[in-house]
Amino acid sequence: MFARGLLVVVLSCVATAVAAAPPTTPPDILVSRQLAEAEHLAVGSIVRLGPAADGGAAREFRIAGIYEPTPDPQRLGSPQREVRLHLPDLLDLTRSPDVLAGTEHLDGINVALNEPGDAQAFARQVQASMPGVIATRSDQVYPAGSFVVLRRFHLAIASVTISAATVFLLALTIMLVDERRDTVGVLRLIGLPVRRILTQILLEGLLVAAAGALFGLVLAIISQGLINRFFQWRYDTALVFVHVSPAIAATCVWIAVPLGAAATVGASWALLRRNGLQLVRR
Amino acid sequence: MTALPFAWRSLVRQPARATLGILGVAAVGALLFDMLLLSQGLLISMRDLLNRTGYDVRVTATTDLPRSGPRIANATAVTQAIAAVPTVRSALAIRFDEARFQRHGQAPLVATFEGTAGTAAHPWNVTRGRDVMTDGEIVIAAQLARELGVDAGAILPIRVSCRDDQREALPPFNAIVAGIADFPFELGDEETLGGSLATLDTACSGNVHDAADMILVVSSGDPDATAAAVRTARPELRVATNEQMVGRVQQGGFTYFQQISTVLTTVTLAFAVLLITVLLTVSVNQRLGEIAALRALGLSRARMVADVLSESTLIVGIGGLLSLPLGFALATWLDLILKRMPGIPTQLHFFVYRPSALGLHVALMVVTALVAALYPMRIVATLPIAETLRAEVID
Numbered sequence: 297m298f299a300r301g302l303l304v305v306v307l308s309c310v311a312t313a314v315a316a317a318p319p320t321t322p323p324d325i326l327v328s329r330q331l332a333e334a335e336h337l338a339v340g341s342i343v344r345l346g347p348a349a350d351g352g353a354a355r356e357f358r359i360a361g362i363y364e365p366t367p368d369p370q371r372l373g374s375p376q377r378e379v380r381l382h383l384p385d386l387l388d389l390t391r392s393p394d395v396l397a398g399t400e401h402l403d404g405i406n407v408a409l410n411e412p413g414d415a416q417a418f419a420r421q422v423q424a425s426m427p428g429v430i431a432t433r434s435d436q437v438y439p440a441g442s443f444v445v446l447r448r449f450h451l452a453i454a455s456v457t458i459s460a461a462t463v464f465l466l467a468l469t470i471m472l473v474d475e476r477r478d479t480v481g482v483l484r485l486i487g488l489p490v491r492r493i494l495t496q497i498l499l500e501g502l503l504v505a506a507a508g509a510l511f512g513l514v515l516a517i518i519s520q521g522l523i524n525r526f527f528q529w530r531y532d533t534a535l536v537f538v539h540v541s542p543a544i545a546a547t548c549v550w551i552a553v554p555l556g557a558a559a560t561v562g563a564s565w566a567l568l569r570r571n572g573l574q575l576v577r578r
Numbered sequence: 579m580t581a582l583p584f585a586w587r588s589l590v591r592q593p594a595r596a597t598l599g600i601l602g603v604a605a606v607g608a609l610l611f612d613m614l615l616l617s618q619g620l621l622i623s624m625r626d627l628l629n630r631t632g633y634d635v636r637v638t639a640t641t642d643l644p645r646s647g648p649r650i651a652n653a654t655a656v657t658q659a660i661a662a663v664p665t666v667r668s669a670l671a672i673r674f675d676e677a678r679f680q681r682h683g684q685a686p687l688v689a690t691f692e693g694t695a696g697t698a699a700h701p702w703n704v705t706r707g708r709d710v711m712t713d714g715e716i717v718i719a720a721q722l723a724r725e726l727g728v729d730a731g732a733i734l735p736i737r738v739s740c741r742d743d744q745r746e747a748l749p750p751f752n753a754i755v756a757g758i759a760d761f762p763f764e765l766g767d768e769e770t771l772g773g774s775l776a777t778l779d780t781a782c783s784g785n786v787h788d789a790a791d792m793i794l795v796v797s798s799g800d801p802d803a804t805a806a807a808v809r810t811a812r813p814e815l816r817v818a819t820n821e822q823m824v825g826r827v828q829q830g831g832f833t834y835f836q837q838i839s840t841v842l843t844t845v846t847l848a849f850a851v852l853l854i855t856v857l858l859t860v861s862v863n864q865r866l867g868e869i870a871a872l873r874a875l876g877l878s879r880a881r882m883v884a885d886v887l888s889e890s891t892l893i894v895g896i897g898g899l900l901s902l903p904l905g906f907a908l909a910t911w912l913d914l915i916l917k918r919m920p921g922i923p924t925q926l927h928f929f930v931y932r933p934s935a936l937g938l939h940v941a942l943m944v945v946t947a948l949v950a951a952l953y954p955m956r957i958v959a960t961l962p963i964a965e966t967l968r969a970e971v972i973d
Contacts, residue, residue, distance in 0.1 A: 442920060442921075445916060445919040449912060452911065453609070457849075460602055460606045460609065460849075464598070464857070467857055468860065470598065471595055471864070475860070523841065526837075530837065
């Protein structure tokens, strides 16, 4: 099994393909897809890796495989040029001469529990029994700060867009209702009560708003694919940038439909307060 | 009466719809203006911040951004070698480490210690007290001074966690607070103090020797020539001018804001064109009889088309004007939100005004007014006068 220690390599300086295979098989490593593409590396190639940019103390390794790195939002824009080594190989490669083997520092230890649900209790137990060690559940390791801020930013943009859309919607419904002034006047004159006409307008508003929301969702789902493909190409990552989840779709419908219906009824209300003769301009 | 006053009267006759249309354009215009400010804002702000500090060239061990990559070893000798390059006026090595301050009954306060060595000016501006003169002295940020309840002249025990060696058992080091300073690159979620690299090395109990995150260089002439000369002198290091540093930032994750700005600008414009077109079209459709009557009275086709265009211009023009103060207010709010992002210097801004952004905003609004008026103008231009009047009378 490969250790989780990663050695980010300045490859231009230290990785060079070696023509002839050495007599003893060098240790295996895995290379990220981005690194393999950038340096034209293939499975089976022998490369030299070193801890210093000048290539000092470099050793030979054999590429056993090429992997797609887990997308890391914190490293957006920096191609994930990585190499994965067995931990003993990494320690041998990077250990200072004055450090005894076995006394090196590690960044972390990943633990797989038989019962993942016990993670919180296990973390508490480790912290209590080993002071100075920080045990954290995997889903709490990376601070979500940047993404919380980006979420707030997008929500702010969305709120401005919704405000602008509401204003336009009101303007449109006022015009559309005004266009139907005569029809509404006739309905009033033949005896339909205001409540009945208002219900009809509300239902119409709901239908139109629902159709609009549905169209918007279809548009969002189509554009989701396009936006993801563009940004994944732009940043050479497998990260998903836009995801129309059921919860988001429900929120959109929940906002759009009542807003559309309310705008229709609100715009109609002023018209319905007038009597039938005024509406048909008699 | 010319087209513009006529269009104005048409708008005034329907105050509710005109007001709502203008408000809608103002909101959309504000968003559009903000996206234009965002598209280059971060880079302009970064360039300004880099230039303001007075250093022309930055030297690092790798192309990673400072504080995220490996350090430069033998920093003092390397700094001296760089300072000896003929086109270099002065050079300053800088290392960042984590300092902790114990507080009674509270969690330790964590701050960043900026240790410097060299001949160039310190990367901070003293606002109270004086600058560090000897080893063992430090300057601290005003916020940190407030939180610790100290001022210039105080003695402050600090523990430093040196990045290369995370042993926490280092004894506290008593530093003299020489002054209170402003740190241009202080991050929003960070407290900062500064002193000499020797002070920092002492605080690290000798565990870290002579390493620097970056060497800041002041050139005596052309920064590009200086960078090239430093690169020749120290080929193992990565040398970048301020402009190249901005380029690195541009290539990094911050291009996200440029991309999102482009996407939102496009969507906003499409939204504005669509909605103004619908508003004008419905408005024109409601006035077909009136337009046909005016044509029958002798007003030319071009005159009526100009009327529709003027109406569009008035809605977009007034809305566009309102969008500017609204856009500035919105930009301030959005900037405050984004600046809470971890790792962003407090003096960096995402939304930065520049005249070209205003010019582009005006141009886009003009194009919006024109494009949005195209379809309703076509309706007016192809309106059959007799048929429309007949239909109006029968109706």
